[in-house]
Amino acid sequence: MKVALVGVEGDFTKNAADGVKRYMYELYNNLRSLSQNNIKKVEYKRLPLLYSGFSAFPQSLFSNFRVSIIHNLEPKPILPLNKDKALLLTTIHDFHGLLRPEKEDYDSLRRRLGLALVLRFGLNLALKFSDYLICNSTQTKAEAITLGFDKRKIFITSLGVDGRFIKTYPKSKENKIFRVGYIGSLSTTKNVAFAINAYKTLKNDSMQFEIWGKQDRTYIDLVNLAKNDKHIKFLGYAPENRIVHIYDSFDVFVHPSLYEGFGLPILEAQSRGLPVIIYKYGKIPNEVRKYCFKAESPEHMAQIIEDLKKNGYNEKLRKRATAYAMGFTWERCAEETLSAYHKILETL
Numbered sequence: 001m002k003v004a005l006v007g008v009e010g011d012f013t014k015n016a017a018d019g020v021k022r023y024m025y026e027l028y029n030n031l032r033s034l035s036q037n038n039i040k041k042v043e044y045k046r047l048p049l050l051y052s053g054f055s056a057f058p059q060s061l062f063s064n065f066r067v068s069i070i071h072n073l074e075p076k077p078i079l080p081l082n083k084d085k086a087l088l089l090t091t092i093h094d095f096h097g098l099l100r101p102e103k104e105d106y107d108s109l110r111r112r113l114g115l116a117l118v119l120r121f122g123l124n125l126a127l128k129f130s131d132y133l134i135c136n137s138t139q140t141k142a143e144a145i146t147l148g149f150d151k152r153k154i155f156i157t158s159l160g161v162d163g164r165f166i167k168t169y170p171k172s173k174e175n176k177i178f179r180v181g182y183i184g185s186l187s188t189t190k191n192v193a194f195a196i197n198a199y200k201t202l203k204n205d206s207m208q209f210e211i212w213g214k215q216d217r218t219y220i221d222l223v224n225l226a227k228n229d230k231h232i233k234f235l236g237y238a239p240e241n242r243i244v245h246i247y248d249s250f251d252v253f254v255h256p257s258l259y260e261g262f263g264l265p266i267l268e269a270q271s272r273g274l275p276v277i278i279y280k281y282g283k284i285p286n287e288v289r290k291y292c293f294k295a296e297s298p299e300h301m302a303q304i305i306e307d308l309k310k311n312g313y314n315e316k317l318r319k320r321a322t323a324y325a326m327g328f329t330w331e332r333c334a335e336e337t338l339s340a341y342h343k344i345l346e347t348l
Helices: 019-034 055-059 109-129 139-148 193-201 219-226 240-249 264-271 297-312 315-326 330-346
Strands: 005-006 039-044 069-072 087-092 133-137 155-158 178-183 207-212 233-235 252-254 276-281 293-295
Touching: 005 019, 005 055, 019 039, 019 133, 019 330, 039 055, 055 155, 069 330, 087 330, 133 139, 133 330, 139 155, 139 207, 155 330, 178 193, 178 240, 193 219, 193 233, 193 297, 219 233, 240 264, 252 264, 252 297, 264 276, 264 315, 293 297
Parallel strands: 005 039, 005 069, 069 087, 087 133, 133 155, 178 207, 178 252, 207 233, 252 276, 276 293
Antiparallel strands: none
């Protein structure tokens, strides 16, 4: 068995904040430890005149892989015409580009081109030409089936919590300020406005809402929504070398996303012993939302926060949630992926 993991230069990056790049780096290195001589990575050059996510497509057309399985990890659009008997396996992280494109997130020409060329074209290409799919959640698998892919040719491999989050356990907090926290994108899909509206109903000087995220198109709207509330802080991009410390500074983590292919920040927060509140009607996979508090409205989220501040996080629930989150490891992801490779080859 020979497997080629396909990406573009810079995709296999250890400390990338991008969850897909983290997956690519961790999967490659963990697979190498399990099956060193059978795994190689193919990193196509970034072509300067093309949208970066489209760079792999023209280069893939005439690549000669000489492997049993070509594993496209994002998926960036590829079409290996010269693959001989190799099978094309594609990892699908979510179908947001096909099922729930938020117009506010694609307001520039570059973003619209990226949506058309990479997300929609790449996803449609994957569904049409892939022999098998790997989905990282039961939700994404169900969406692939809805879009017409053969359910017998879909495998599920969950993502992993980085070892940084589970090597040491946070000390008990003695803060006078009760910190509600969010880390992630500020895009419309992440629904940060929901959490801001929740916090604005909490008239409590001993609380603070700390929002960590890179400024993007929706940043000004969120700042305007939060204006006149001195307890809502926008703290910018969360550096990777401080990410565990930032989680540990929170008392509650909120993640009110409308849609997640997986939702790794939820498990990262839970692995640090934090209660996590999500939006009840957001599309978040069942295996990730299992131990979350589920808010139906901003007022309901505020009520949950107040209850956690007053009564604390139930210790039995905290232990169950923490142990569950820590069970999602990159080693497990690699083992499940390797098992999928073997099952695929058994069908030949």
